[in-house]
Amino acid sequence: MHLSESDILRWLRETNESRIQTLYDTADRVRLENVGDAVHLRGLIEISNICCRQCTYCGIRAGNYRLRRYRLTRDDILACVQRAVTLGYGTVVMQGGEDYGISARWIAEIIRTIKRQTPLAVTLSLGERSDDELLQWAEAGADRYLLRFESSDAVLFARIHPPATGRETVDRIEQLKRLRSFGYEIGGGVMVGIPRQTLSSLAHDIAIFRELDLDMIGIGPYIPHPETPLGAKKHPGDPVEDQVPNTEQMTYRVVALARLVCPQANIPTTTALATINLAHGRELGLQRGANVIMPNLTPPEYRRLYEIYPEKACVHETDEQYYAHIAARVRSVGRFVGTGPGDRRR
Secondary structure (H helix, E strand, C coil), X not given: CCCCHHHHHHHHHCCCHHHHHHHHHHHHHHHHHHHCCEEEEEEEEEEECCCCCCCCCXXXXXXXXXXCCCECCHHHHHHHHHHHHHHCCCEEEEEECCCCXXXXXXXXXXXXXXXXXXXXXXXXXXXXXXXXXHHHHHHHCCCEEECCCECCCHHHHHHHCCCCCCCCCCCXXXXXXXXXXXXXEEEEEEEECCCCCEHHHHHHXXXXXXXXXXXXXXXXXXXXXXXXCCCCCCCCCCCCCCECCCCHHHHHHHHHHHHHHCCCCECECCHHHHHHCCCCHHHHHHCCCCCEECCECCXXXXXXXXXXXXXXXXXXXXXXXXXXXXXXXXXXXXXXXCCCCCCCCC
């Protein structure tokens, strides 16, 4: 199914429940035809909640002085990696704020150790870094880089992502293109329902998924954090026509449309979906186009401090409990846990 940008917009505006279910069914069929029934588990390691940025929606922004900060040690990270191997995960994802106290050389050494000692794929999600650093990590063996562009609307992006002090503004869409040229599988994505995000701009975002031919697509609902400029206001700025609702249902719709425009991509059913629907959020994501889950391997004493949004799901479970919980949910929708790194099929 080829969807034009105007087709995507019509689907975003659709109100007929029967037609919306048809969209979900089509996305699930396309998922089956292109990536199969395996659900790949990516072990998430939140290596630092220190961030130099002042993003107006994010709980780990530099201006949140109520948050206790941490940075994992090399041994902490490698212990998480070994748990990923023990549990049978095929990938680890090292994620963090834009923490320039972490050197590129230090990250590269950890990547080389992981690749030398384990069969795991390595995904990085460390924000906007220089081309030299990104190349260094690729040469060390990193397989994938996730950099969500959040919105292709330049005005909205500047509003929610003020430039870092003393650093050049990065065009994230162009950065993703360069990341591919460095040899990475590339991942982008958006939040659904950011204040002043319109359905028209979201339709354009989804069209960009296809333009970039993304290998990974992260999609989650905007969840306000009270210690941020956006979250502290009940009505942040003047309302806009065509505002995207930050609802569970709209998020599923974007997941389904992402599957249709990028049939082979790896698309997670996110922790944010589980946070707003703890009972069934992950399962419904899997039934509407998703094929990846990212269980959290961060040590429990730090997991709750990586608070991009409040009340994150599953912060108190042990790694073994988390795995058992996820595996049961995967089986409940007739799917199975995949093995190996789960690279994009081409």
